[in-house]
Amino acid sequence: xxxxxxxxxxxxxxxxxxxxxxxxxxxxxxxxxxxxxxxxxxxxxxxxxxxxxxxxxxxxxxxxxxxxxxxxxxxxxxxxxxxxxxxxxxxxxxxxxxxxxxxxxxxxxxxxxxxxxxxxxxxxxxxxxxxxxxxxxxxxxxxxxxxxxxxxxxxxxxxxxxxxxxxxxxxxxxxxxxxxxxxxxxxxxxxxxxxxxxxxxxxxxxxxxxxxxxxxxxxxxxxxxxxxxxxxxxxxxxxxxxxxxxxxxxxxxxxxxxxxxxxxxxxxxxxxxxxxxxxxxxxxxxxxxxxxxxxxxxxxxxxxxxxxxxxxxxxxxxxxxxxxxxxxxxxxxxxxxxxxxxxxxxxxxxxxxxxxxxxxxxxxxxxxxxxxxxxxxxxxxxxxxxxxxxxxxxxxxxxxxxxxxxxxxx
Amino acid sequence: xxxxxxxxxxxxxxxxxxxxxxxxxxxxxxxxxxxxxxxxxxxxxxxxxxxxxxxxxxxxxxxxxxxxxxxxxxxxxxxxxxxxxxxxxxxxxxxxxxxxxxxxxxxxxxxxxxxxxxxxxxxxxxxxxxxxxxxxxxxxxxxxxxxxxxxxxxxxxxxxxxxxxxxxxxxxxxxxxxxxxxxxxxxxxxxxxxxxxxxxxxxxxxxxxxxxxxxxxxxxxxxxxxxxxxxxxxxxxxxxxxxxxxxxxxxxxxxxxxxxxxxxxxxxxxxxxxxxxxxxxxxxxxxxxxxxxxxxxxxxxxxxxxxxxxxxxxxxxxxxxxxxxxxxxxxxxxxxxxxxxxxxxxxxxxxxxxxxxxxxxxxxxxxxxxxxxxxxxxxxxxxxxxxxxxxxxxxxxxxxxxxxxxxxxxxxxxxxxxxxxxxxxxxxxxxxxxxxxxxxxxxxxxxxxxxxxxxxxxxxxxxxxxxxxxxxxxxxxx
Numbered sequence: 001x002x003x004x005x006x007x008x009x010x011x012x013x014x015x016x017x018x019x020x021x022x023x024x025x026x027x028x029x030x031x032x033x034x035x036x037x038x039x040x041x042x043x044x045x046x047x048x049x050x051x052x053x054x055x056x057x058x059x060x061x062x063x064x065x066x067x068x069x070x071x072x073x074x075x076x077x078x079x080x081x082x083x084x085x086x087x088x089x090x091x092x093x094x095x096x097x098x099x100x101x102x103x104x105x106x107x108x109x110x111x112x113x114x115x116x117x118x119x120x121x122x123x124x125x126x127x128x129x130x131x132x133x134x135x136x137x138x139x140x141x142x143x144x145x146x147x148x149x150x151x152x153x154x155x156x157x158x159x160x161x162x163x164x165x166x167x168x169x170x171x172x173x174x175x176x177x178x179x180x181x182x183x184x185x186x187x188x189x190x191x192x193x194x195x196x197x198x199x200x201x202x203x204x205x206x207x208x209x210x211x212x213x214x215x216x217x218x219x220x221x222x223x224x225x226x227x228x229x230x231x232x233x234x235x236x237x238x239x240x241x242x243x244x245x246x247x248x249x250x251x252x253x254x255x256x257x258x259x260x261x262x263x264x265x266x267x268x269x270x271x272x273x274x275x276x277x278x279x280x281x282x283x284x285x286x287x288x289x290x291x292x293x294x295x296x297x298x299x300x301x302x303x304x305x306x307x308x309x310x311x312x313x314x315x316x317x318x319x320x321x322x323x324x325x326x327x328x329x330x331x332x333x334x335x336x337x338x339x340x341x342x343x344x345x346x347x348x349x350x351x352x353x354x355x356x357x358x359x360x361x362x363x364x365x366x367x368x369x370x371x372x373x374x375x376x377x378x379x380x381x382x383x384x385x386x387x388x389x390x391x392x393x394x395x396x397x398x399x400x401x402x403x404x405x406x407x408x409x410x
Numbered sequence: 411x412x413x414x415x416x417x418x419x420x421x422x423x424x425x426x427x428x429x430x431x432x433x434x435x436x437x438x439x440x441x442x443x444x445x446x447x448x449x450x451x452x453x454x455x456x457x458x459x460x461x462x463x464x465x466x467x468x469x470x471x472x473x474x475x476x477x478x479x480x481x482x483x484x485x486x487x488x489x490x491x492x493x494x495x496x497x498x499x500x501x502x503x504x505x506x507x508x509x510x511x512x513x514x515x516x517x518x519x520x521x522x523x524x525x526x527x528x529x530x531x532x533x534x535x536x537x538x539x540x541x542x543x544x545x546x547x548x549x550x551x552x553x554x555x556x557x558x559x560x561x562x563x564x565x566x567x568x569x570x571x572x573x574x575x576x577x578x579x580x581x582x583x584x585x586x587x588x589x590x591x592x593x594x595x596x597x598x599x600x601x602x603x604x605x606x607x608x609x610x611x612x613x614x615x616x617x618x619x620x621x622x623x624x625x626x627x628x629x630x631x632x633x634x635x636x637x638x639x640x641x642x643x644x645x646x647x648x649x650x651x652x653x654x655x656x657x658x659x660x661x662x663x664x665x666x667x668x669x670x671x672x673x674x675x676x677x678x679x680x681x682x683x684x685x686x687x688x689x690x691x692x693x694x695x696x697x698x699x700x701x702x703x704x705x706x707x708x709x710x711x712x713x714x715x716x717x718x719x720x721x722x723x724x725x726x727x728x729x730x731x732x733x734x735x736x737x738x739x740x741x742x743x744x745x746x747x748x749x750x751x752x753x754x755x756x757x758x759x760x761x762x763x764x765x766x767x768x769x770x771x772x773x774x775x776x777x778x779x780x781x782x783x784x785x786x787x788x789x790x791x792x793x794x795x796x797x798x799x800x801x802x803x804x805x806x807x808x809x810x811x812x813x814x815x816x817x818x819x820x821x822x823x824x825x826x827x828x829x830x831x832x833x834x835x836x837x838x839x840x841x842x843x844x845x846x847x848x849x850x851x852x853x854x855x856x857x858x859x860x861x862x863x864x865x866x867x868x869x870x871x872x873x874x875x876x877x878x879x880x881x882x883x884x885x886x887x888x
Contacts, residue, residue: 005802012809019816020839023823027835117455148456178470179601186464216470335531342528343546376529378543 040074048078051097052090059097067101076103083128091130098129108134111153116146123149127156135160142168147180155187166191166198173210185213189220196221200229212244219248227254234260239269246272250279258285265291270300277303281310289314289321296325296333304332308340319346326370338376347371351383354395368399418794421785428782429803435771436810442655443817449654453715454825462594465601466498472600473501474593474671475574476582479566481509483584486722488522490584493625495550499593503552505570506584510539510560519555524548532556536568536682544573563667564683564690571674571682580671581691586721587617587627588669595717596671599710608676608698608709611665612717613649615828616642620720627720632834637730639841640849641723646838647818650715657713661764663699665711667691669719676701676709686747689740696748703757716826731856738773738860745769776857783851808846815842 044063051062060066067075079101083094098104107129110122123141126134138160141153150172157165165187172184188195199214206214215233218226230252233245246264249257261283264276277295280288288310295307311318323346325337341347346367353364371380377400384396465471476494480487487506494504508516519525525545532541539561547553556569567581578600582588592612599607619633632639656662670691677694680701687693695711702709724730745752745768752769754761789795819838822828829835 002799002802005799005806008806009802009809012806012813016809016813016816019813019820023816023820023835023839026823027832117458176604177602178472178604179465179598182468182470182601183461183464185470186461186468213470339529339531343551378527378529382527 036070037074037077040071041078044071044074045078048075048094048097049082052082052086052093054089054093059100072101075101079103080125080128083130095130098125098131104129104131104134107131108137111137111141116144116149119144119149120146120152123152123156127152127159130160132160135164139164139168147172147175147177151180151183151187154184158187158191163194163198166195167202170199170202170206170210170214173213174207176209178209181209181213185217185220189217193221193223193225196223196226200226208238208240211238211241215241215244215248219244219251222252224252224254227252227256231257231260234264234272239267239272242267242269243271243275246275246279250275250282253283255283255285258283258288261285262288262291265295270298270303273298274300274302274306277306277310281306281313284314286314286317289317292318293321293325293333296336297328297330298332304336308336312340312344319344322346323367326367326374331374334370334374335376338371338374341367342376342379347379348383351380351387351392351396352389354399355389355391365395365399368396372399372401414792417788418792421789421792421794424781424785425789428778428785431778432803432807435775438767438771439651439814443651443814445658446651446654447821449658450650450715450821450825457595457716462498462591465594465598466500468500471500472578472597473503473576474499474597475570475576475579475674476502476504476593477567477570477574477579478504478506478582478584479509479563479570480506480511480515480584481560481563481566482511482513482515484511484513484515484518486585487515488518489622489625490582490586491519491523491553491625493587494582495553496590496625497588497593498590499597501576502593503554503575504550505554505556505573507556507558507566507570509558509563509566516555516557520545523550523553525555528554530554530573533572535572535678538565538569538572541569562685564685567690568682571677574674577674578671579674579677580669581667582719583668583721586614586668586719587622587625588720589627589718592669592717592719593671596669596714599712599714600671600673603710606708606710607673607712608702609665609670609672609695610712610714611653611662611670612714612719613653614645614666614668614719614721616645616723617720618723618725622720630828631831632829632837633725635725636841636844637727638723638725639837640845641730643815643818643838643841643845645723646822647815649713650821651814651818653713654715656764657711659759659763660710661759662711662713663696663760663764663768664689664692665695665713666719668721669717672698687740687743688736689744692740693744693747696744696751699757699760700748700751703760718826718828727852731859734853734856735860735863738776738857739864741768741773742861742864745773773861776854777861779851779854780858811846811850812843815845818842 047062048059050056051059056062063075079094079097083091086094104126107122107125108131110118111126113119113122119141123138126138135157138153138157142150142157142165144150144153150168154165154169154172158169169184169188173181175181188199196218199217203211203214215230218230227249230245230249234242236242236245242264246261249261258280261276261279262285264272265280265288267273267276273295277292280292292307292311295303298304298307308322311322319341322337322341325333326341328334328337350364350367353360354368355361356364368380371377380396380400384393384400387393387396478487478490478494483490491504491506506519508519525547527543528546530544530546532544539559542557542559545555545557554573556573558566558569571579578597580593580596596610596612599610616633616638617627618638619631620627621629621631632642653662653664667690672694676698680697683690683694684697698711724733745765751757751761752765757765786795786800816839819835819842823835829838
C-alpha cells in the first residue's frame, strides 16, 4: 500500500509540475509571439497598404521581394483585416495579393485537412480572398460532413460570385438548427435579388420552417417585384406562411399590398391578423383605420396590441381613432387604447390640457374621464401626486373622484 | 473484546472507507476534468465560427425577457440595469422585480431611467405576492419594473415570469454584470436544438478586483484580499471542470441563479420557482429534469462555458459562512424533496449518476473529511496511527487537490484567458496550492454546520453585504 502511495505521490506531483510548467511556458510563448507579431505588423502594414493604394505593382515587390516564414502569418492577418474594410480597386489588389503570396493554394489544400476547423477556416479565407478559381473546390466542400464547413463554403461561394451556392444553401435551410438557418439566411440575403427566382421556385418543396426563413430572406432583400408573389402567399394553407408573408409585405412597405392586408385582418388565425395589423402600420395605410379599430376588439392580445401600435404609427388620425376607442363598448378595445395612449404620452398631454380654455380643455376632460372609467388609473394617480401645476393636480384628483387625493394635492 | 479494541477496529474500518471514498471521488474528478477539457476545446473552436453579429441582427433570433429580482440593491441596481440595456442582442426586455426593498432601490431606478407608473396588464399565471405597481421607462421602452411586496427571490422571479412577454427568460442577480455577447452565447443551444433545450447556464466569474465602468467590466484583475482570490480559484474549478463535465454527461443539476436562461413553457408547466428550498435555482433545474423525464420528453440542460457573468463574492468569513450555509442547506433540501430520483433508472443519468454523486460526495463529503481529521487525532491518541502512511496519504490528497485547481487554471489559460497579467496567473497558481491548507477545511466545517441547521429547520437567506461596483478597481478603494 505504501508503495502505491509513493507512486501516486510521484505521479500527481509530476502532473502538477507539468501543468504548472505548461501554463507558464504557454503564456510566455504566446506573449513573445504576439509581441513579435505586433512589432512586425507595425513595420509591414504600411508596405501592404502602399501596395493596396497602387504604390507598387506587386505585393512581393512591396514587401522587398519575398516574405519570411515568421512574417507570413503577420502579412496574412493584415490582408484578411483590410480586405474586409475596403472596396473597389483596393480590394481587388488585396485579393490578388493572396494569390501572389501562394495563400490561395494553401487554403485550397486546407479544404482537405482532417481537422474540421482548418477546413472551415480555409473556406472562410477563400471567400475573403475572392478566389474564383477555388469555386469548384468550394462547391465540393458543400458536401462536407460538418455543417460549419458547409456553411463557410457556401458563404465563400456566395462571395466569389457563384449562383451555384444558392441551391445548396436552400437545401441547408432545411436543417432544424435555427442558429445555422439564420446564418444561411444572412448569406442568401447578402447575395441580393439574384437569389429571388430560385428561392421562389424552391419554395413549395421547402420544409415548413425553411419556408418561413425564405420569407424573411425576401423581406430583407426588399424586392418590390416580389410583392405579387408575396400577396399570393397570403392565401397559403399554412397560417405561419401567411403571417410571415404579411410581415414581409409590411417590411417592403408596398402600398399595393394594403387591400390584401386589410382582408388579412379578419384571417381565422391570430398570427396572420397580428402580422397584418403590424404591416398596415408600417405601410402607413390610413384607409385601414376602421379595420385596425375593429382589430382592437380582437379576441387575441397580440392582435389588439399590434393594432394599437399600428394606429399610433398612423399619426394624428390614428391617435384620434385610439381616443375614439376609449368610448367603445368592448372593454378589450378600451383597455388597449388606454395602454397605447398612455405609452405614446397622449394621456400626459391631455392631462396638461385639463386647465386649458375652450374645446381643448373639454376634449382633455373627456379623455381623462374615459381613463377613470376604464379603471386604468395608475398613471393618473401618479400625476395627481407629482404634477408641478397645482391646478392640474386638483383637476385630476377631482376626476379621479378622490376627495383625499384632492385634499393632499391642495 | 475491550472498548478500546472496538474503537480501534472502528477507526481502522473508517480509515479503509475514507481511502475508498477518496479514490472514488478523485476518479470522478479526473473523469469530469477530462470531459471538460474536451468540451472546452470544442467550444472554443466552435465559438470562432459563431457569427454573433448575424445572430444579433436576425429577426429569427428568439427574443428574451431578462428578469432581475432585486431586494435592497440600491448600490448596484442602476449599473446592473445599464449593463443589460447595452447588451448585444436583438429583441429583449428587462424586467426588474423590486421585492419589497427597504432601501432606495426603486427610487434609484426611477431617477436613472425615468420610470413612470403604467397600467400594463399583469396576468397572475404563477401565484405571487401582491404587486403594488408596474413601471415603464420613458428612456428605454424595453425596461419594466415590477414593485411588489416582499416574498423572496423565488416569488420575485415568478412575478417577473408573469409579466414576461417572450418565450425565453433569463434570470440575473441584481449584483451581477454580464458581458456584451453573453446572451447571444447562452441562447445558442436553444437555437441549435430548439425542440430539446429547456435551460442553459453560463460561467459566473468574480468581479471583486475588476474595474467596472458604465455597467461594463473594463479591466479584469484579481482581488487583493486572500478570501476572494480563493473563491476565484474555487469558481474556476467548479465551473470549468465541474459543470462543463456534468453538462457533457447530460446530468447538470444546477444553473447558477446569477445567470441562467430557461424556456418559459416548461417552467410554467412545473409551476415556476418554489419556496420549498433555500436554493431556488438548484430546485428549479432538478424539477425540470424530473418533469421532462417523467413525461418521457427529449430535452437537455446545457452549460455554456463562456457567456460571462460577473458577480460579487463575499469578502469576509462571516458573509461567506452565511452564503455557503444557504447553498448547502439548499442542496440537502433539494436532494431530500426529490429523493425518489436517487438511483432511479427512470431518471436516466440524472438519477443514476448525478444524484448519487451530489448526495454521497457533495452533501456528505464534508462529514467524511471532518470526521477523517477527528479519526486521525483519535488514532494518534490510541497509538494506532501509522504516521508515515498518514503523511503520505495527506501528501497525495493535498497534491491531488492542488492538481485539480491547477488543471482548472490550465483550462482557463488554454481557452478564455480572462486574467491577462503575469501577477494574476502567479496569484492563481499560488492560491490553487494555498486553498488546500485551511480554506477547504473551513468550507467543510461550514457545510457540516449547514447540515445541522437544515436538520433543525433553521432557514435564513444569508444576505450579501454589497460594496457596489466601482469605477476604480476594488483594490484601489481599500
